[in-house]
Amino acid sequence: MTDAIGITAWFDPGTFQKQLLLGADYVGQESLIRFYVLHVAVLPLLIGAFMGLHFWRVRKDGGLSRDETKPAPPARIGDRDVEVFAPTKTYGLMAVVRGRTPVVGRAPEGSVSSWPTLMWAELAALMFTIAVTLVLSYFFDAPLKEMANPAIPENPAKAPWYFLGLQELVSYSAFMGGVGIPSIVLIGLGLIPYLDRDPRGVGIWFGGPAGRRTFWQSLVYGLASVLGLLAVTVNFGWLRTWFPTIPQIAIIMLNPATVIVAMYSAWSLWVLRRTGSMRMSAVALFTCFLAGFVVLTAMGSIFRGPNWHFYWWPSQWPTH
DSSP states (O other), X not given: OHHHHXXXXXXXXHHHHHHHHHSSSSSSHHHHHHHHHIIIIIHHHHHHHHHHHHHHHHHHTTSSOOXXXXXXXXXXXXXXXXXSSOTTOOOOOTTEXXXXXXXXXXXXXXXXXXXXXXXXXXXXXXXXXXXHHHHHXXXXXXXXXXXXXXXXXXXXXXXXXXXXXXXXXXXXXXXXXXXIHHHHHHHHHHHHHXXXXXOTTTTXXXXXXXXXXXXXXXXXXXXXXXXXXXXXXXXXXXXXXXXXXXOHHHHHHSSHHHHHHHHHHHXXXXXXXXXXXXXXXXXXXXXXXXXXXXXXXXXXXXXXXXXXXXXXXXXXXXXX
């Protein structure tokens, strides 16, 4: 970005970040140690801190969700109905569950304690997941390759599968795919609780029948948009192919990644205008991004070969 707008000589955060992460001007032993410490110490500490903050806020706010349109029923004591919880006060209900779902905004009558009822169910799910993982690891080896050789880099060098959607975006613009769009997504997710203040349909999948219709419509739109855009880029290229001398700032601002984000945002705003519901707009936007993530991940995993060119199958890759 700084190169594109011509300020690298005065402001160059990229070089500082490179030195901070790599520890040198090249990828070597210092880089390995720094990334190892980052993944086994720094990131787990940050995740633990944010998880603690999240659970504290959940307890302080009175539970995971609260449907204000369905007030808690009164408790029957003797021959009288007694309001157990005053409707103007918030209570922390992290320790009680009703059946399979958390009790939020309800009186505790007919509820069971989270220990041992909920914890035993979660422990059973954890043990089942670990057992399945162990069985799969016994029958299928990890896809390890030969020792890495910095002098002969792998082609194509692919990230783990869950990052290949981002790598596909980075192939269009390193800044927008690696920094700009992920930042927009994270900020949008953080703003959802502040934008969606509607108490109706809380805790219901898709927010009700209208949300289900919005989901299916958004799924079709999201898939069609990203597939159509990929078809254009694969068959006809993009701005750099059409205009070789175009400034880099134009590539950063107008590339397939930014176009798909704009298309998804426009669809979300149209749903908001049509329904008047911020929740339906959020469902539409999240569904579109989910569809795009799946398609882009499949694109990077299956259909990208040497030099990040498109191939229908790895067997079509050129041999050396």
